[in-house]
Each structure stands twice: as C-alpha cells, then as structure tokens.
Amino acid sequence: MNSESTPHRPVGRPREFDMTQALDAAIRIFSEKGYHGTSIAELKAEMGLTAGSLYKAFQDKRDVFVAAYDRYKQVRADLLEQALCSATTGREKVARIIGFYAMSACGETGRRGCLAIGAAVELVLSDAEIAARVGRHNRKLVTRLEGFIRDGQLDGSIRHDVDPASTALALFSYLQGVRIAGKTGELENQMLPSGEAILRILD
Amino acid sequence: MNSESTPHRPVGRPREFDMTQALDAAIRIFSEKGYHGTSIAELKAEMGLTAGSLYKAFQDKRDVFVAAYDRYKQVRADLLEQALCSATTGREKVARIIGFYAMSACGETGRRGCLAIGAAVELVLSDAEIAARVGRHNRKLVTRLEGFIRDGQLDGSIRHDVDPASTALALFSYLQGVRIAGKTGELENQMLPSGEAILRILD
Structure with missing residues (x-):
C-alpha cells in the first residue's frame, strides 16, 4: 500500500481488526457496486466493522475507497510480477x-x-x-x-x-x-x- | 430509440418539453457522474424539467437512464454509419x-x-x-x-x-x-x- 494513503493508527492503540481482510472486502464491494453505489452501511457489514472501528481507521467512504484502491493496485501489481518473472x-x-x-x-x-x-x-x-x-x-x-x-x-x-x-x-x-x-x-x-x-x- | 423503452405519453396530452433535448441532457450528466452519482434533483435541473413533467414521462431514475442509454446508442450508431458509409x-x-x-x-x-x-x-x-x-x-x-x-x-x-x-x-x-x-x-x-x-x- 502506498504510504501516502495508509490510514493512521494512534500509537499504542492496537487495531481490533485485520486491515488487509477489511480492505479486501472493501475492494469486493466497491468493484461490484461501484463507489457511489456502495453505502457506508454496506461497507461496515462487508468489512465486518463497527462504525467506531471504521471511523477510527478512515475519515469517510472516500478514504476507505482510496485505501482499497491502493491495496488493489498493489495486489494486482504483485500478481503481474509473478506472471512476468x-x-x-x-x-x-x-x-x-x-x-x-x-x-x-x-x-x-x-x-x-x-x-x-x-x-x-x-x-x-x-x-x-x-x-x-x-x-x-x-x-x-x-x-x-x-x-x-x-x-x-x-x-x-x-x-x-x-x-x-x-x-x-x-x-x-x-x-x-x-x-x-x-x-x-x-x-x-x-x-x-x-x-x-x-x-x-x-x- | 428502442420501442421497448420509449416512455409512454397519455393520448391527447401534449408533452410540454423536447424529449430529445431532455435525454441529451440526461446522457451528459449520467456520463459525467455515473448512474448512482446522479440524483433525480440533478436530472430535473439538467433536463430542465419539473418533477411533474419528469414523473409524467418516466417512472423513476432508472427509467430515465434506460431511455438515455437507448438514445445514446442510437446517436452513436448513426454517427458510426456516417463514418462507415x-x-x-x-x-x-x-x-x-x-x-x-x-x-x-x-x-x-x-x-x-x-x-x-x-x-x-x-x-x-x-x-x-x-x-x-x-x-x-x-x-x-x-x-x-x-x-x-x-x-x-x-x-x-x-x-x-x-x-x-x-x-x-x-x-x-x-x-x-x-x-x-x-x-x-x-x-x-x-x-x-x-x-x-x-x-x-x-x-
């Protein structure tokens, strides 16, 4: 993930969810329903997060999208490297x-x-x-x-x-x-x- | 326009707006903002319609989209025919x-x-x-x-x-x-x- 978009976590506060799994779920739902077609409620449900967890890690839906986009590009780039090697x-x-x-x-x-x-x-x-x-x-x-x-x-x-x-x-x-x-x-x-x-x- | 999607108009009730112009406006806004990103309020404004006119001609946003889609495909097909002739x-x-x-x-x-x-x-x-x-x-x-x-x-x-x-x-x-x-x-x-x-x- 590109560092410019990594959601910041307060020092000493352990994150109570797996960011990778959560972003993979966000990638799935954004890919299927689009950005505007995906609601925050659907994101919470798919990502398995409470509103508290979601808003602790991300500012808003757009912030989830940007993090999901960056992870998606990274996963795809890694798979492409394997195909190219x-x-x-x-x-x-x-x-x-x-x-x-x-x-x-x-x-x-x-x-x-x-x-x-x-x-x-x-x-x-x-x-x-x-x-x-x-x-x-x-x-x-x-x-x-x-x-x-x-x-x-x-x-x-x-x-x-x-x-x-x-x-x-x-x-x-x-x-x-x-x-x-x-x-x-x-x-x-x-x-x-x-x-x-x-x-x-x-x- | 495909007849299966042509909005129906009650017999004897003149339409008070130009359907072609209105659909061209709908094509512009749907193309720019996407289906989910376009609100009915924006459609009304862009198409120059009152809520009454819009709901007399179309059931809902999806119905406007289908009509706009069919017109878009027809306009593009006509332009392509010119290019091919x-x-x-x-x-x-x-x-x-x-x-x-x-x-x-x-x-x-x-x-x-x-x-x-x-x-x-x-x-x-x-x-x-x-x-x-x-x-x-x-x-x-x-x-x-x-x-x-x-x-x-x-x-x-x-x-x-x-x-x-x-x-x-x-x-x-x-x-x-x-x-x-x-x-x-x-x-x-x-x-x-x-x-x-x-x-x-x-x-």
Missing part, C-alpha cells in the same frame, strides 16, 4: 501482461470487474486526486509496455517498424477493454484467444 | 470503426466517457435487464467486426490466417479500452496513432 524476451513480457489481463476478464473476477477502471469511469471527472492516481497508474503501465516493446526490438522478438509509443497505448487500451468485455460474462471462451490475436500487433 | 473494403470498414472510437476518446467527449461503458461498469452485476442490453450491444459490435474481417479476407484486404472471432474480440476490447484511456485526458495525442497501430492485427 520467468519471461525473458520483450515479446514474452508483453504476452504475459496480455495473458494476465485476458485471464482476469474471465469467471468471477471478470464479472466483478476492475476496481481501477471503475474508479476511472466514476470518479476521474469529479475527484482530481483520484484522477491523478488513475493517470499515474495508467502512464506507468503504458510506459512499461513501451519499454518491453523496445526491449523486444533489441532482442529481435518484436519487429523494428512497430512504433513503441502508439503500440503501447493500443495494447494498454486492449488491457482495459478486455476487463470491460469480461463484465457481462459473455464471449468468455474468446478472451484468451483475443489475447493471442492482439499479439499480432507486434509482428 | 464511404468505406469499401473490409479492412477500411474496420479502420473506420477504430478511427471513430479513437477520435471519440479525445477532447471533451473523451473525458466525459462512454455512457454504455459506464452502464457496464456500474450496473451489469446488479441489473439483469441493463446487463442484457449491454450484452446485446456488445455482441452486435463484435459480430459486425467479425463480419468485416471476413469481408476483408474475401476482398483481399485482410490476411487469411487472421482468426475472425478472436480478432473481433481483440478489436472490440481496444474500442472499449480507448474510451477508458480517454477519461483522464492524457496521452491524447497518441489516441489516433494507437488506432493505426492496432490495425497491424489484420496484417
């Missing part, structure tokens, strides 16, 4: 990222959807701080994809006439969109093949 | 659809975002009827892309070893995702080049 060429790295998102678009995770995309859709226009967070994460992924494309051009696994910047944004858009496509639970058997198909962009 | 080959048709979405991801339209994606993110899990609508529109676009790919394979503009179904879903995902990417207003100068880049999937 044995990839060697630039092309393999791009393929692993694509496979990771296409797989996430399936099943329960796919239908629940991506908390970060939800934040972009619901909050980017009205909340400058969350917009900055979303923008920062987006830029980071686009820059990473661009780097992997350049790596692939150096190691010979990606064609040299592929433009790294615009191709990175095209791939990033696919990654976001496949999570939207996964929301309805349809076309699920085509998610992984669609990931194979998008890789042709590197040929 | 002079395209001849299958590849040109795919390129026009991609260009249409990439262009929509820029500027004010891009930052406001897509009402249909908003509906998918916020409502698909909790509202079976809206989920069915979103699913129907998604399938229609994927099927159309698949058809254009097959056309392109017949007219020689698209390679024969491109798999139509999975490539159509990859392109559909790009189309959804580029609208998400447009929400933050960043990377805007790369939107159209990203559309050019994604076309390599057909080579």
